[in-house]
Amino acid sequence: MKRLVFITFVILTSMGIAKAQKFAFIDSEYILENIPAFTAAQEQLDQLSSQYQKELESMHAELEQMYSDYQAESVLLSDDMKRKREDVIITKEKDYKQLQSKYFGPSGDLFKKREALVKPIQDDVFNAVQEIANEGSYAVILDKANGTTLFFTNPRYDLSDQVLQKLGYK
Numbered sequence: 001m002k003r004l005v006f007i008t009f010v011i012l013t014s015m016g017i018a019k020a021q022k023f024a025f026i027d028s029e030y031i032l033e034n035i036p037a038f039t040a041a042q043e044q045l046d047q048l049s050s051q052y053q054k055e056l057e058s059m060h061a062e063l064e065q066m067y068s069d070y071q072a073e074s075v076l077l078s079d080d081m082k083r084k085r086e087d088v089i090i091t092k093e094k095d096y097k098q099l100q101s102k103y104f105g106p107s108g109d110l111f112k113k114r115e116a117l118v119k120p121i122q123d124d125v126f127n128a129v130q131e132i133a134n135e136g137s138y139a140v141i142l143d144k145a146n147g148t149t150l151f152f153t154n155p156r157y158d159l160s161d162q163v164l165q166k167l168g169y170k
Contacts, residue, residue, distance in 0.1 A: 022139055023141075024141050025144050026159050035169060038118065044117060045113060048109075055099070056096070059096050128167050132162055
């Protein structure tokens with residue numbers, strides 16, 4: 001199948017039917033690093049994440065201590081007292097997991113805060129790239145950030161600085 005597509009492409013280009021397309025690339029990491037609002041948002045998210053993590057670590061340490069105390073005292077406790085202690089530990093574990101999900105879950109506080117702070121900046125970058133693509137008649141603009149494999153990129157076709165200028169930076 002790939003061979004058929006390749007052969008068709010070669011035939012069309014040799015016949016002059018396929019138009020020459022313009023391609024370019026950007027480096028979204030470079031662009032975002034040069035936007036002060038993005039850097040500030042990342043710092044704010046890091047601080048919030050660290051705060052949440054400390055709270056969870058404290059709660060986890062308390063939970064571990066409760067479990068350790070229970071194990072040490074279990075031989076001295078009656079069956080009824082063991083069940084009560086186990087229930088308290090289980091309840092605490094559930095609270096820990098709920099708090100963890102509340103902070104770091106797919107719809108957690110950190111995700112919502114990231115959406116509020118970072119998404120508008122990313123949307124602005126996308127809109128600027130889209131405008132540049134339309135103005136320059138580019139068929140494709142690739143992003144070389146985040147491990148995208150581009151074997152060779154000629155700096156002449158890098159539109160990253162142009163995107164920053166469109167956004168009012170540099």
